Amino acid sequence: MSNPQQRKQQMSVLDRLQRYLPQLVIAPPFLLLVFFVYGFIAWTGIISLTNSRMLPTFDVQGIQQYVRLLAMDRWNVAFDNLLIFGSLYILFSITIGCVLAVLLDQRIRAEGALRTIYLYPMAISFIVTGTAWKWILNPSLGIESYMQKLGWESFQFDWIVNRDMAIYVVVLAAVWQASGFVMALFLSALRTVDEDIIRAAHLDGASTTRIYFGIILPSLRPVFLSAFVILAHLSIKSFDLVVALTNGGPGYSSTLPANFMYEMAFRRNQIGLGAASAMMMLATVAAIIVPYLYSELRAKRHG
Amino acid sequence: MATISIEHASKSFGSTDVLKDISLDVKDGEFLVLLGASGCGKSTLLNIIAGLEPIADGIIRLDGEVVNDVHPKNRDIAMVFQSYALYPNMTVERNIAFGLEMRKISKAERKATVREVASTLQIEHLLSRKPSQLSGGQRQRVAMGRALVRRPKIFLFDEPLSNLDAKLRGEMRTEIKKLHQTLKATMVYVTHDQIEAMTLADRIAIMKDGEIQQIGTPQEIYSKPANMYVAGFVGAPPMNFVDVDLVKREEQLGVILPAVLRGKPVDYFLPLPNSEQLHARENTKIILGLRPEMITHNAFTQTVNPEIACDVELLEPTGADTLCLIRLANHPAKARISPLFACTPGESMTFTIDMARVCLFDAESEELIG
Numbered sequence: 001m002s003n004p005q006q007r008k009q010q011m012s013v014l015d016r017l018q019r020y021l022p023q024l025v026i027a028p029p030f031l032l033l034v035f036f037v038y039g040f041i042a043w044t045g046i047i048s049l050t051n052s053r054m055l056p057t058f059d060v061q062g063i064q065q066y067v068r069l070l071a072m073d074r075w076n077v078a079f080d081n082l083l084i085f086g087s088l089y090i091l092f093s094i095t096i097g098c099v100l101a102v103l104l105d106q107r108i109r110a111e112g113a114l115r116t117i118y119l120y121p122m123a124i125s126f127i128v129t130g131t132a133w134k135w136i137l138n139p140s141l142g143i144e145s146y147m148q149k150l151g152w153e154s155f156q157f158d159w160i161v162n163r164d165m166a167i168y169v170v171v172l173a174a175v176w177q178a179s180g181f182v183m184a185l186f187l188s189a190l191r192t193v194d195e196d197i198i199r200a201a202h203l204d205g206a207s208t209t210r211i212y213f214g215i216i217l218p219s220l221r222p223v224f225l226s227a228f229v230i231l232a233h234l235s236i237k238s239f240d241l242v243v244a245l246t247n248g249g250p251g252y253s254s255t256l257p258a259n260f261m262y263e264m265a266f267r268r269n270q271i272g273l274g275a276a277s278a279m280m281m282l283a284t285v286a287a288i289i290v291p292y293l294y295s296e297l298r299a300k301r302h303g
Numbered sequence: 304m305a306t307i308s309i310e311h312a313s314k315s316f317g318s319t320d321v322l323k324d325i326s327l328d329v330k331d332g333e334f335l336v337l338l339g340a341s342g343c344g345k346s347t348l349l350n351i352i353a354g355l356e357p358i359a360d361g362i363i364r365l366d367g368e369v370v371n372d373v374h375p376k377n378r379d380i381a382m383v384f385q386s387y388a389l390y391p392n393m394t395v396e397r398n399i400a401f402g403l404e405m406r407k408i409s410k411a412e413r414k415a416t417v418r419e420v421a422s423t424l425q426i427e428h429l430l431s432r433k434p435s436q437l438s439g440g441q442r443q444r445v446a447m448g449r450a451l452v453r454r455p456k457i458f459l460f461d462e463p464l465s466n467l468d469a470k471l472r473g474e475m476r477t478e479i480k481k482l483h484q485t486l487k488a489t490m491v492y493v494t495h496d497q498i499e500a501m502t503l504a505d506r507i508a509i510m511k512d513g514e515i516q517q518i519g520t521p522q523e524i525y526s527k528p529a530n531m532y533v534a535g536f537v538g539a540p541p542m543n544f545v546d547v548d549l550v551k552r553e554e555q556l557g558v559i560l561p562a563v564l565r566g567k568p569v570d571y572f573l574p575l576p577n578s579e580q581l582h583a584r585e586n587t588k589i590i591l592g593l594r595p596e597m598i599t600h601n602a603f604t605q606t607v608n609p610e611i612a613c614d615v616e617l618l619e620p621t622g623a624d625t626l627c628l629i630r631l632a633n634h635p636a637k638a639r640i641s642p643l644f645a646c647t648p649g650e651s652m653t654f655t656i657d658m659a660r661v662c663l664f665d666a667e668s669e670e671l672i673g
């Protein structure tokens with residue numbers, strides 16, 4: 001007599017399993033994520049409030065590490081460098097990527113090949129980029145010596161060994177690497193633009209430049225925003241490029257906060273100070289990402 | 304004055320020939336409709352007139368002047384695009400004013416003109432919105448406004464109503480017709496909707512695979528289609544095509560029409576009234592084109608038209624008329640009768656054939672022969 005009922009119960013167990021299966025599958029990675037990412041963020045936060053040196057200690061002292069950090073010339077140079085590097089890197093990558101995309105959008109021949117050539121740098125690791133540019137820019141090996149050998153004796157291009165200019169060398173290499181990626185991003189967006197819009201604008205009497213700058217690019221605002229957020233967080237994370245290209249030098253004139261953090265935490269036994277600098281970087285990233293996520297989520301809810 | 308004259312224009316994209324030796328004349332103030340199936344090159348032809356696509360061969364004249372190398376903006380042409388192509392980042396007002404802005408017209412004047420156009424199209428309340436906040440019909444009006452505001456001498460419309468629902472389409476059709484009457488501008492209008500073509504056009508050009516099949520008034524196209532493609536394309540339900548033999552009986556040239564009566568095949572002899580030019584074709588196969596309304600019930604007791612009796616397989620009432628599915632030369636054909644005369648399906652009934660209006664086509668070339 002209980003046969004149908006039993007079956008019903010079995011069914012409901014299966015049903016329930018089916019309903020909770022996604023949660024069950026998602027749970028372990030989720031827990032790992034919470035532990036290793038957010039757990040360690042919290043841990044770093046606590047360490048930054050202690051005076052840990054070689055080994056972490058847990059007696060919270062207050063914000064003295066931050067006070068020390070902000071008074072250090074090395075940190076201030078690194079943070080100023082981040083501002084210079086970040087703004088120039090984002091500005092030039094987007095401008096160059098955008099212009100390349102517009103040019104490639106003119107349905108020229110060999111477009112596929114050109115696109116691959118421009119995109120390729122993104123596939124190279126920062127270490128390789130850094131090393132290659134280090135050789136190219138080295139005064140006694142690269143462009144400078146080459147031009148001098150060609151007979152232009154007074155030619156000088158020694159930014160990489162110049163205190164004031166070294167950070168711009170990092171910008172140069174990073175822009176070289178990222179522009180192709182930005183171009184691909186813009187090109188794919190340009191390709192979704194209705195060709196009739198361009199035709200209509202031609203009939204209305206707009207020049208090609210006017211069409212791109214007055215109509216098409218403004219309608220690609222979301223792409224600009226994505227490019228900005230991607231490049232901004234890449235620039236804050238930048239570490240390996242500096243290591244390979246200038247190793248922070250000359251002196252510490254071209255260090256970035258990530259290099260500073262590594263130097264303090266793992267080389268100079270200043271874990272507390274390193275943690276404080278890491279928290280500063282986290283705050284910088286958050287200042288960019290949080291408004292972006294907020295606007296995205298809000299747009300989705302309203303859209 | 305605004306005439307368009309295209310002489311032997313051709314265009315290809317890579318190896319596909321999209322337009323083949325097109326010649327076309329549009330008179331001043333004329334409403335010409337380009338009608339054809341999807342992909343036959345209608346939009347391409349419009350783009351060529353507007354100067355948005357270069358042509359490989361041929362000459363385009365506007366008002367008699369060759370404009371092959373004249374930039375689109377200097378041709379004084381406005382176009383409403385198939386997708387409307389509104390500028391997504393601009394408000395409706397700027398969308399409409401953009402053409403004037405590019406022509407360096409003062410801000411005050413721009414504003415006044417836009418207001419005026421907006422009030423004709425009844426879109427004044429939308430002026431501050433972005434295109435993404437408009438419905439399809441509203442977008443269509445804005446696209447019209449953008450074309451109207453420049454007061455060009457030539458308008459090109461690329462299927463402007465194809466994205467609208469049936470009711471709105473009917474309304475906009477009337478408005479476009481009114482607009483043509485008040486503006487008296489030359490208009491070229493692309494569509495694949497034959498009702499639109501018939502109701503709007505002064506003349507229709509039927510296109511197929513990049514070639515113009517026939518140009519004529521709607522009435523000419525309907526009653527004297529140049530070939531079987533045109534005959535089949537225009538008219539709903541389409542013309543019935545029947546393979547028949549052309550024979551002479553008692554000194555009268557006519558065709559043998561095979562039908563079915565009470566399940567058995569019967570042949571009817573239908574004399575052709577105007578058959579002078581057909582004598583050479585005696586005893587050959589030709590194709591008889593019968594529009595459904597040419598096969599109808601016999602409303603009069605006396606008629607000059609021949610009668611046929613045949614089985615009715617199915618009835619399709621459409622309200623005003625009823626369509627009867629019959630079988631001619633082993634192919635289904637449709638007859639159009641008044642619902643009052645409709646029999647029940649499966650019965651047989653007598654139809655008269657309006658022989659004065661039938662079309663005859665060559666079996667090989669499919670061209671009209673009489």
Ligand SMILES: Nc1ncnc2c1ncn2[C@@H]1O[C@H](COP(=O)(O)OP(=O)(O)OP(=O)(O)O)[C@@H](O)[C@H]1O
Nearest residue numbers: 316321339340341342343344345346347348385495
């Ligand atoms: N830029 C292009 N490159 C290659 N082929 C094209 C291009 N534009 C159009 N074609 C081809 O040309 C032919 C005609 O296109 P066109 O857009 O003129 O058709 P249409 O008659 O307007 O069709 P529809 O009614 O669907 O709008 C099509 O076969 C199309 O595939």
Ligand SMILES: [Mg+2]
Nearest residue numbers: 345346385461
């Ligand atoms: Mg088209």
